[in-house]
Amino acid sequence: MPHTLLLAEDDRAIRHALERALTLEGYAVTAVADGDQALAAVRRDPPDVLVLDVMMPGTDGLQVCRALRAEGDRTPVLMLTALVETADRIAGLDAGADDYVVKPFDVEEVFARLRALLRRTGPPDDVPGEPRRASDGRIVAADLRLDPQARRVWRGSREIELTRTEFDLLELLARHAGTVLDHTTLYDRIWGYDFGPGSKNLAVYVGYLRRKLDEPGAPSPIHTVRGVGYVLREG
Known part of the structure; x- marks a missing residue:
C-alpha cells in the first residue's frame, strides 16, 4: 500500500x-x-x-x-x-x-x-554501554523511560510530550546511552542525510529536547561533546 x-x-x-x-x-x-x-x-x-x-x-x-x-x-x-x-x-x-x-x-x-x-529507526546492533530494556520492551537510560511502541517518554513520574522527530532523536540517543554519536550519524539516522557543516537543524532539536527534559536540580541528560556530537548519560 x-x-x-x-x-x-x-x-x-x-x-x-x-x-x-x-x-x-x-x-x-x-x-x-x-x-x-x-x-x-x-x-x-x-x-x-x-x-x-x-x-x-x-x-x-x-x-x-x-x-x-x-x-x-x-x-x-x-x-x-x-x-x-x-x-x-x-x-x-x-x-x-x-x-x-x-x-x-x-x-x-x-x-x-x-x-x-x-522511516522508523530500527533497533541498532548491540554496542557497549547500551541501556537496559525493561521486561515490557521499554528503554531505561539515565533517569528516562521510553516506550518506543507507544512513543511515550517519562522522566521520573513526569511524562514529556515530544514531536515525532524529537522522540526519534531521544530514542536513538537512549538506545546508545553512554556512547557519543557524531553529527553525521545523527543526521543520517534521523533525517536520512547530512544537512552540511553550516546546518543548525540538529542543534535546534537538541535544544528543544533539553528544555523539555530539564527539571530544577536535574538538568537534561543530553551532553554536548564539542566538535563531535552528543551523548545521553547521567551527570
Missing part, C-alpha cells in the same frame, strides 16, 4: 507540479489549496504524512500544525517555506513541525525528507 500524503499549497502551479511529482514517486496524494481544507481533510481521513505551505491565506500552515498538535495528532509534518531566517524556521518547529524545506526547493530534497520522516 502506498503512503498517503496530504499536500496543502495555495500556489496552483507549485501544488500541481508537486502533486504530480509525489504521485509519480508512489504516494497517494490529496492536494488542497488552503489551511481550512487541510484541517478538514486530515480530520476526515488522516494521512501518513503532511506537506504544508507556511504562508497560505486564511489559516496558514503554522496554524494548521498547531491545531493538529493541540488535538493530539502526531502525524509527521514537512513545512514548505519561502522564509529563510532562522527565527522563521524555529517558529515552524515550535508549532510542531518535524522538518522544513525552503523554497525554491529541489523535489529530490522533498522526497528525501519525506522518506526520513516516514
Whole structure:
C-alpha cells in the first residue's frame, strides 16, 4: 500500500507540479489549496504524512500544525517555506513541525525528507554501554523511560510530550546511552542525510529536547561533546 500524503499549497502551479511529482514517486496524494481544507481533510481521513505551505491565506500552515498538535495528532509534518531566517524556521518547529524545506526547493530534497520522516529507526546492533530494556520492551537510560511502541517518554513520574522527530532523536540517543554519536550519524539516522557543516537543524532539536527534559536540580541528560556530537548519560 502506498503512503498517503496530504499536500496543502495555495500556489496552483507549485501544488500541481508537486502533486504530480509525489504521485509519480508512489504516494497517494490529496492536494488542497488552503489551511481550512487541510484541517478538514486530515480530520476526515488522516494521512501518513503532511506537506504544508507556511504562508497560505486564511489559516496558514503554522496554524494548521498547531491545531493538529493541540488535538493530539502526531502525524509527521514537512513545512514548505519561502522564509529563510532562522527565527522563521524555529517558529515552524515550535508549532510542531518535524522538518522544513525552503523554497525554491529541489523535489529530490522533498522526497528525501519525506522518506526520513516516514522511516522508523530500527533497533541498532548491540554496542557497549547500551541501556537496559525493561521486561515490557521499554528503554531505561539515565533517569528516562521510553516506550518506543507507544512513543511515550517519562522522566521520573513526569511524562514529556515530544514531536515525532524529537522522540526519534531521544530514542536513538537512549538506545546508545553512554556512547557519543557524531553529527553525521545523527543526521543520517534521523533525517536520512547530512544537512552540511553550516546546518543548525540538529542543534535546534537538541535544544528543544533539553528544555523539555530539564527539571530544577536535574538538568537534561543530553551532553554536548564539542566538535563531535552528543551523548545521553547521567551527570
